[in-house]
Amino acid sequence: MVTKLGVIFLNISLLLSVMPAWAHHSFAAEFDVNKVLKLRGTVTKMDWVNPHVWVHLDVKNADGSVVGWMIECGSPNALLRRGFNKSSLPVGTELFIEAFQAKDGTNLGNAQNVTLADGKKIFLGSSDDGAAPSPGK
Amino acid sequence: MDHMGKPLKILNGAIAVAATMAFSSLLTDPGLAQTLSSAYKAPRLPGTANPNLNGLWEAVNEANWDIQVHGAQAGPPQFGALLAQPPGPGIVEGNEIPYQPWALAKKKENFENRLVRVKYDELRLLPLDPEAKCYLPGIPRATYMPLPFQITQGNKKIIIAYEFANASRIVPLEKVGPAPVDSYMGWSEGHWEGDTLVIDVTGFNDKTWFDRAGNFHSDALHVVERYTPTSPGVLRYEATIEDSKVFTRPWKMSFPLYRRLDKDAQFMEFNCVPFSEELIYGHLRKTTSK
Amino acid sequence: MSERILAVNTPLIVVALLVCLPAAAQDRTASKAAAPSAVKASAAKKWLTPWGDPDLQGSWSNTAWTPLERPAKYKGRELMTPQERAEEEKRRVQQERVAFYDPSWSDGRTSLIYDPPDGLKPPLTPEAQRRQIGWNESLRSEPPGPINGPEDLNLRTRCIIRDPLPRIPANYVNNYEIVQGPGFVSIFQESTHETRVIPLDGRPHLDPRVRQWFGDSRGHWEGDTLVVDVTNFNNRTRFEGSTENMHLVERWKRVADDRIDYRFTVSDPATWTKPWSAAIAWNKSGPVYEYACHEDNIDMYAILSVARAADRKAGEAAKKSK
Numbered sequence: 038m039v040t041k042l043g044v045i046f047l048n049i050s051l052l053l054s055v056m057p058a059w060a061h062h063s064f065a066a067e068f069d070v071n072k073v074l075k076l077r078g079t080v081t082k083m084d085w086v087n088p089h090v091w092v093h094l095d096v097k098n099a100d101g102s103v104v105g106w107m108i109e110c111g112s113p114n115a116l117l118r119r120g121f122n123k124s125s126l127p128v129g130t131e132l133f134i135e136a137f138q139a140k141d142g143t144n145l146g147n148a149q150n151v152t153l154a155d156g157k158k159i160f161l162g163s164s165d166d167g168a169a170p171s172p173g174k
Numbered sequence: 175m176d177h178m179g180k181p182l183k184i185l186n187g188a189i190a191v192a193a194t195m196a197f198s199s200l201l202t203d204p205g206l207a208q209t210l211s212s213a214y215k216a217p218r219l220p221g222t223a224n225p226n227l228n229g230l231w232e233a234v235n236e237a238n239w240d241i242q243v244h245g246a247q248a249g250p251p252q253f254g255a256l257l258a259q260p261p262g263p264g265i266v267e268g269n270e271i272p273y274q275p276w277a278l279a280k281k282k283e284n285f286e287n288r289l290v291r292v293k294y295d296e297l298r299l300l301p302l303d304p305e306a307k308c309y310l311p312g313i314p315r316a317t318y319m320p321l322p323f324q325i326t327q328g329n330k331k332i333i334i335a336y337e338f339a340n341a342s343r344i345v346p347l348e349k350v351g352p353a354p355v356d357s358y359m360g361w362s363e364g365h366w367e368g369d370t371l372v373i374d375v376t377g378f379n380d381k382t383w384f385d386r387a388g389n390f391h392s393d394a395l396h397v398v399e400r401y402t403p404t405s406p407g408v409l410r411y412e413a414t415i416e417d418s419k420v421f422t423r424p425w426k427m428s429f430p431l432y433r434r435l436d437k438d439a440q441f442m443e444f445n446c447v448p449f450s451e452e453l454i455y456g457h458l459r460k461t462t463s464k
Numbered sequence: 465m466s467e468r469i470l471a472v473n474t475p476l477i478v479v480a481l482l483v484c485l486p487a488a489a490q491d492r493t494a495s496k497a498a499a500p501s502a503v504k505a506s507a508a509k510k511w512l513t514p515w516g517d518p519d520l521q522g523s524w525s526n527t528a529w530t531p532l533e534r535p536a537k538y539k540g541r542e543l544m545t546p547q548e549r550a551e552e553e554k555r556r557v558q559q560e561r562v563a564f565y566d567p568s569w570s571d572g573r574t575s576l577i578y579d580p581p582d583g584l585k586p587p588l589t590p591e592a593q594r595r596q597i598g599w600n601e602s603l604r605s606e607p608p609g610p611i612n613g614p615e616d617l618n619l620r621t622r623c624i625i626r627d628p629l630p631r632i633p634a635n636y637v638n639n640y641e642i643v644q645g646p647g648f649v650s651i652f653q654e655s656t657h658e659t660r661v662i663p664l665d666g667r668p669h670l671d672p673r674v675r676q677w678f679g680d681s682r683g684h685w686e687g688d689t690l691v692v693d694v695t696n697f698n699n700r701t702r703f704e705g706s707t708e709n710m711h712l713v714e715r716w717k718r719v720a721d722d723r724i725d726y727r728f729t730v731s732d733p734a735t736w737t738k739p740w741s742a743a744i745a746w747n748k749s750g751p752v753y754e755y756a757c758h759e760d761n762i763d764m765y766a767i768l769s770v771a772r773a774a775d776r777k778a779g780e781a782a783k784k785s786k
Contacts, residue, residue, distance in 0.1 A: 219514070219515070219645070219646070220514060220515035220516075220646060221513070221514020221515050221516075222514055226645075226646070228645035228646060228647065228648060297762065297765035297766060297769055298762075298765055307759075308758060309756075309758070309759045310657070310754075310756050310759060324648075324650070324659075324661045325645075326643045326644070326645045326648050326649075326650035326661065327643075327645045328513070328521055328643040328644050328645060329513060329514050330521060331521070331641070331643050332643065333641065333643040333650045333652055333659060335650060335652075335659035335661055340657065340658050340659060341657065342652050342657055342658070342659040343754075344641050344643070344652060344751075344752060350751075354753070355753065355754075357753075357754040357756065358754065358756050358759065359754055381759065440661070440663065440667075440670070441659075441661040442670075442674070442676070443676040443677060443678065445624065445625070445677055447622070447623060447624045447758045448622075448624055450758075451613075451614045451615075451622070455613065455614045455764060455765070455768055458765065458768035458769055458771075458772055459612065459613045459768070460610075460612040460613065460771070460772065460775060
């Protein structure tokens, strides 16, 4: 299908030290870059929608209670072209997610790093809403 | 007849011409033509064996209010007759939609609450009617919304662009495999059966309605559409609806589509997203404090 | 040739294949260097529809990492050296956190703009300079003030329009489907499910009282080139700070099985002192998908909810301080 063989690149994320190109779509009006969540949970649902995919996670707290979280990822149209689809993260998949929390303290986060149980990082798209790329200086 | 003179000859000639013309027009009368010979043969898409469906089309019926036969009904009182429901003969063959019992109850609930705001989750308080929210209308509803749509028919693919919310879909005229993802407008695959364009649509999500009356479906919806030219400027549209989660059997709708012949008719923009914002975000608007 | 996506059951894990980029990229990308004047169609080959029009049909993408304007470090030069190109690609891949990179995205030019030859937009008129104050809702900018309602956010966030014309490629979702019929060319733009229906019969433009988000398009053929004239923009899209009277002329010409040479010229005497032009290649791509944006735009609810929570907090604090 792809006529040119692309370079498939795993992002060994340097993200938090890089001034984010993704800091748009009124990001600052929604998420707090100072509130970094580290969540370990299992996938309960994937909202495979535009403009952003939302992964629903059940996170078990230390006291055994389970809390539901919604984590924002990238655009499904971009992910589809990289071979991901709705079934790529089946219900029950264990994930470790680093995310910026919503500013109003609700159980919403913006995914920065997504790692599987075996430590492999997966790229679920940046929350950059895909607008024009930024030129170098 | 020579002895009758010139005026009568002219009259005879005129009668003969008139008779010929009358006879010819009988032959082109669509009803008679169908009886006498094969069905209407539309002009071809040049270079292909298929009829040319290119152009701006529109349904003329009240199905968008309610696809079944229905009488007039009051609308929200503050809008008087503007949003009152007009009567319509319906487009459902047999006028029955074979809902499973649970689904019939849900359809009634949809109808009662179509403009009432319902809590979807912690963030969203929305009316049920997807049209009011300017959501993509889905198939077959897009076909009978009271707005035109443009068929651009190529030799390998067709684009159908609907004015409502600029909903569009691409219909490849070849096998496309299963839908990679669910969508509002479905995943279409087209082919020709004689002069009928057949479009097989799968891969729907469950977020659209068939009309404003709350007739609905699940993500198991499967639609097979047929577009057949029946006379210049008219297509017969048929859609077979199948959804094993909601209906007890397949059912069918059909109605004519008319070519827009107004001199300046063209595909125009109806981006209703800004018009729907107050309805869907209004509960999150800042209210001035006392 | 299949334009279909990969099979649904592709492996979950993206494997890191670190290919030596500069060497591989050089061979591939040298042939893609799209100095606008240099690309020539093979003289013998013509792409025609069955009714004899030039055939632009297919699924295309105009992803390009070439910036619109020439960065200062490349002043006076239309092309990058292979070394500069490799460095630029590396920087971009890191910065944009891209997990997949296609060499066709980088054609070695220093800017999409080719006229003026310095690769920069012409100067603004004095009127435009006065006008460029305050928040522009058509850009991806953060709102300047309090978010009381949806109208305080930009047009992209609201999913009203994300990619007005002329379309400068974004990081992704730069996909189009072109289908032609006798007398029409339709271009489906994936972001966000807009179809431009372009009549070719020479009819006049819409009445100037009608303004549209995507303007009003009229096309005709000049040899093998589709020329489209676009007017009737509204005063919200403000491409690069222009007004509703911006006049756009676009040209599409197929130069290979898998490539279209696309270029545009914009003019707006109220904004720029002269017209300017840019070229962006359209490359053959996989199928186009639905992009339903407004329907599941959770961010809007979240942003407004955050703003109301902040209001409540401020309200409580004010009460306490009384």
